[in-house]
Amino acid sequence: MSTEIDHGSTLRELPTDKGVLRYHEVGTGPPLLLLHGSGPGVTGWRNFRGNLPTLARRFRCLVLEFPGFGVSDPTDEHPMLAAPGAVVRFLDGLGLDTVDVIGNSMGGIIATQVAVKHPERVRRMVTIGGIGRNLFTPGPPEGINLLMEFTENPTRDKLVQWLHSMVYDPSLITEELIEERWEHATDPDTLASAKTMYGREAMRFRQEMEAKSDRAPYWATLHKVRAKTLLTWGRDDRVSPLDMALVPMRTIPDAELHVFGNCGHWAMIEQKEAFENVVQAFLTREDG
Incomplete structure (x- = not known):
């Protein structure tokens, strides 16, 4: 398989009774649903495009774009409330009874909600930060405060400040990344949707x-x-601090925790190879 995966050739559309759901599909094998997080200019493609060449060697990767984030058709619901239903419609529309799921931040929250309400549909689940409740650190955390500041006053400088809070290594915040996020985040419909979540x-x-x-x-x-x-x-997540992991680690009956050093909120990007290795080992491990 080529290491380059093209945006346009992998983009698909699924008509539903609540509008068109758009997604990217690549690879063959057991179905693996990838759910993106929230924030200015986010899409599932931007969250996971770097991981697809590796994961698609073993899995049929399905990157769903949630309604209300500027790619799939919006609904009349709050984007966070619409997301779990969108996942179920998506699985039904593709005829998938059971999938493995990777959820980044908000996507992890949605994955857990689906796993609780529809336990037969989620075989294994991987979350990337985001879920749980901060016990020792104050809230809202730095990254969420910066996200609210951008949403209230969307300037390029505030976007850059928020992006830097997402990572441990500032060199990851390139001009190309800033421009890509800026163009999408300042679309009027996308910004209006963001204000319903983070204003x-x-x-x-x-x-x-x-x-x-x-x-x-x-x-x-x-x-x-x-x-x-x-x-x-x-370990260095400034959006969902590490102490948030304690609640899910203790309360999810069959859970394990992997912490990446020198890594902020985007583990799948900042510790790409280590993340992919850990996730593949977990998803392909023999049941026992």
Whole structure:
């Protein structure tokens, strides 16, 4: 397989009763669903394109683009609320009963929600930061505060500040990456959607609603996850600090944790080879 995988040739469309879901497909083998995180200019392709050449040697990689992030058709729901349903529609539309899942940050939260509600559909699950609850570090963390600042006042400088909070090694934040994210993040529809998630007013409202709600937060339901789970984390994550891993590590019944040193929030990018090796070993391990 070529080490170069093209955006256009892998892009697919799946019509559903709530609009078109777009995704990238490459490789053959057991189905592996990859779910992206949130943030300015994010897409599933940008999160995982560097990992596809390796993972597609063993898996049928399906990179879903969530509604509300500027690629798949938006719905009338809040993007974070729409995402779990989009995953189920996607699996149904492709006729997939059970998949392995890799979820980055928000994508990890969505993966756990699907695994709790539809345990028969997730065989094994890999999360990249993001899930759990910070126990020792203050919140919101640095990266989330910078994300809110950009959402409220979307300047190029604020985007650069946020991008730097995502990584341990600042050399990863290239001009090409900045321009790519800037162009997508400042699209009016994408920015409006981001404000529903990370505007300060939206964050305050969500906190108030959670305080009044009788529903348990997702992190309090992690004990219901039945899938074998690999939690991966950057030791130097400034978006979801490492102490967040303690809750899922302790409460998910069949979980293990791998921490990458010299690594921020994007473990799949910043520690690419190590991440791919650990994930492939986990997903292909014999059941026992």
